[in-house]
Amino acid sequence: MAIKRNKITVVGAGFTGATTALMLAQKELGNVVLLDIPQLENPTKGKALDMLQASPVQKFDAQITGTSSYDDAADSDIVIITAGIARKPGMSRDDLVNTNAGIVRSVCENVKRVAPESIVIILSNPVDAMTYVAYQALGFPKNRVIGQSGVLDTARYCTFIAQELNVSVEDVRGFVLGGHGDDMVPLVRYSSVGGIPIDSLIPAERIADIVQRTRTGGGEIVSLLGNGSAYYAPAASLVQMTEAILKDKKRIIPVIAFLEGEYGYDNLFMGVPALLGADGIEKVFELELTAEEKAALDKSADSVKAVTAIIGS
Numbered sequence: 001m002a003i004k005r006n007k008i009t010v011v012g013a014g015f016t017g018a019t020t021a022l023m024l025a026q027k028e029l030g031n032v033v034l035l036d037i038p039q040l041e042n043p044t045k046g047k048a049l050d051m052l053q054a055s056p057v058q059k060f061d062a063q064i065t066g067t068s069s070y071d072d073a074a075d076s077d078i079v080i081i082t083a084g085i086a087r088k089p090g091m092s093r094d095d096l097v098n099t100n101a102g103i104v105r106s107v108c109e110n111v112k113r114v115a116p117e118s119i120v121i122i123l124s125n126p127v128d129a130m131t132y133v134a135y136q137a138l139g140f141p142k143n144r145v146i147g148q149s150g151v152l153d154t155a156r157y158c159t160f161i162a163q164e165l166n167v168s169v170e171d172v173r174g175f176v177l178g179g180h181g182d183d184m185v186p187l188v189r190y191s192s193v194g195g196i197p198i199d200s201l202i203p204a205e206r207i208a209d210i211v212q213r214t215r216t217g218g219g220e221i222v223s224l225l226g227n228g229s230a231y232y233a234p235a236a237s238l239v240q241m242t243e244a245i246l247k248d249k250k251r252i253i254p255v256i257a258f259l260e261g262e263y264g265y266d267n268l269f270m271g272v273p274a275l276l277g278a279d280g281i282e283k284v285f286e287l288e289l290t291a292e293e294k295a296a297l298d299k300s301a302d303s304v305k306a307v308t309a310i311i312g313s
């Protein structure tokens, strides 16, 4: 008899998708289906088989299947969408909007057919707008359509704070609100190290540098890689979200959620702190913001609205 495990499909077997598939299996979060286009079926099968053959060495029990058929994704508990093109140096994430909207829409039509009860996590960029596209194409309730940006942006922010102070990343807390673009809003007032507010540990001008480096963190890696974008930290972020849902951990982490009045925004997907558990987004938290923080969030929301309008919200 087959062993009963969660089923997680990762659509897009490129850099982020393949890395995510391996990390999910290594954490034994479920059986993983890695899916890409028919023209890449053999390389996708090859990547999955190669990962599977790491399992006796690393001692993880999970099946990993490469495919181009949505039948293999049937009844997935979670579907992670990484399908689409990545930006190159000199491009913004928004330059990908038209190409990736078509890809995300077609992927979601298949997901809706084979995995109608799944929770869907979107990575493809520009991710706030792509999460909107997915929501429209899937027709799922809003708690089951979630975009990834805040875990990654917060991870970058916390990395830079830990480096600045030469302390363990484990003790750094903080989060980033807003759209996944260069005007995202790292919330300094809610950031601490070992419980100590960062503004009593780091001079204001260095904090400003950290905030700015966080905002352009994706672009920094695009420039260094030369031909693609980040994938290790994005994959780790997707895995953290998947784990929170599958283990019903009730974690409070920033994710892209559908806003219907929260923070004064309506009919918009954007990054906010949320409770993640077995039902997906179980609650969105609305924080008190200062006038300055709200103005920064409004600016970020305006950018998200502009790119979302291109694909017709």
Ligand SMILES: NC(=O)C1=CN([C@@H]2O[C@H](COP(=O)(O)OP(=O)(O)OC[C@H]3O[C@@H](n4cnc5c(N)ncnc54)[C@H](O)[C@@H]3O)[C@@H](O)[C@H]2O)C=CC1
Pocket: 011, 012, 013, 014, 015, 016, 017, 035, 036, 037, 040, 082, 083, 084, 085, 086, 087, 096, 100, 103, 106, 107, 122, 123, 124, 125, 126, 127, 148, 149, 152, 180, 228, 229, 230, 231, 234
């Ligand atoms: N939201 C975030 O924080 C992040 C978003 N991204 C975005 O994730 C996306 C993927 O990035 P990478 O994996 O580095 O790109 P990649 O080019 O390495 O992989 C993308 C894969 O999607 C596949 N694909 C294209 N159309 C498809 C379709 N219709 N069905 C199934 N698969 C399809 C391609 O064949 C390719 O294998 C990009 O849009 C990138 O900008 C990347 C990192 C972080």
Ligand SMILES: O=C([O-])CC(=O)C(=O)O
Pocket: 086, 087, 093, 125, 152, 180, 217, 218, 219, 221, 222, 229, 230, 234
């Ligand atoms: O920068 C990009 O294009 C990929 C991405 O979203 C990130 O790494 O934050």
